[in-house]
Amino acid sequence: MGGIEAVKRVLSYWWFKALLGAVGVFLLMQLVPYRVDNPPARDEPAWDSPETRALAERACFSCHSNETKVLSFEKVAPISWYVANHVKEGRSALNFSEWHTTPGEEADDAAESVGRGMPLSSYTAFGLHKEAKLTAAEQRQLIDGLDRTIAADPPAGEGHRGKGGG
Template sequence: MSFQRAIRFAVLALGVAVLLVQLVPYGRSHANPPVTQEPNWDSPRTQELAARACLDCHSNETKWPWYSNVAPVSWRIQNHVDEGRATLNLSRMDRPQEEAHEAAEAVSSGEMPPKDYLLAHPEARLTQAERAELARGLAATLGGEAGGKEGRWSEGSHDEDDDDERDGD
């Protein structure tokens, strides 16, 4: 087999593989569940920065770009959103958010938003000043380091009975 034929065969095989992975259903069900309760934001600026840098993965208001329907990229995106919502879902503040107090630290340390997210979403890139402002705002809204204690969301905005319901979700 000549080198050119081998290259053609490899390209054809790769094309067939890409088409076949489109049949895997994971990563294309982009239903956004309803928003049941948003945080009691400490300021419109915190809400604006969170919408820009956090809410695609940490809320039920995900904006699904066209490429989120193309496997295997769709698998990665769906996984990020699933993990983000499981860790902290800012659309479900009527439920206990066990990791909420860590949000400010994740932002101020640069852990969030993740670098691979920033590659496809340059608008989510935060300056140092914006990062500090968002961290302070998240701490004030959700609790945690950088200024908050319990956070504004904990002031009677969820019911302790929700712990039992959460296990069944």
Template structure:
């Protein structure tokens, strides 16, 4: 059986250049570059305008129960550096209404509340793993200390937009010690009244 013969005539001229696909001039002049950049800028602006139509839910559910804070200073430091992502008292800045930044902020707040939520402390206590399990994660106070000391919390992007969240070493130590005491005295769920 013989295979049909392929006509190679389109390839006789050699490889096809990118310039022929996009009709690029051999030597683009200033006017061509300006026109091209204006078209590109227009496309970018249209895309940015279109993504503003994608809704983002910015909510603050009710505060169910905060921990029994060991002192007002500990709570003040937590509010200053942690509450925007780790509570239901998020202060949504103006740029949280502008996509795609709004998508990133919503994701960060959702993830922060899942990891540690000062506004739903009973759920937080219920999520605490049994230390007798094999491969159990560190207790919550140890995880918080590790995150703060490593510089992962508050995140650098948050510190950039919120200068108040840039804690000094003394403030970090005070926050860690205060949170350890707060967690120790809040270890039991609240009793119904």
């Protein structure tokens, strides 16, 4: 009887009930199917060079294309919800896999965004997504390559300003 009494005593503790409740809520959260999907790529820009595409793929594609690579822990709710929402916002602003439906203004700002600190520091924090972190020379090469790519193959979306802005 001593073992059963010990189990009853533990089950009566408030913290144990709270822990069981938290685990239950966490498990239920996994049933909410809010995940990143990768529809087929429809059309990419006519890249100025393979190097520009490779740099964009490393630094930009996870949020700004239909080729998102998600780490295993990013598939667990609620992190998966944050990642899916972030990717959705990124793709709506600029999607290299659906280039000719990308808002022109956003495409024009792509190179400037790289210069201002894309990818986001939160994306590369704690050594995550190390491949996305560019050196200063790579960043400059990507900026110049994006400028040339956008000038040669502007997206068809509204708001394209062209190289001169305005």
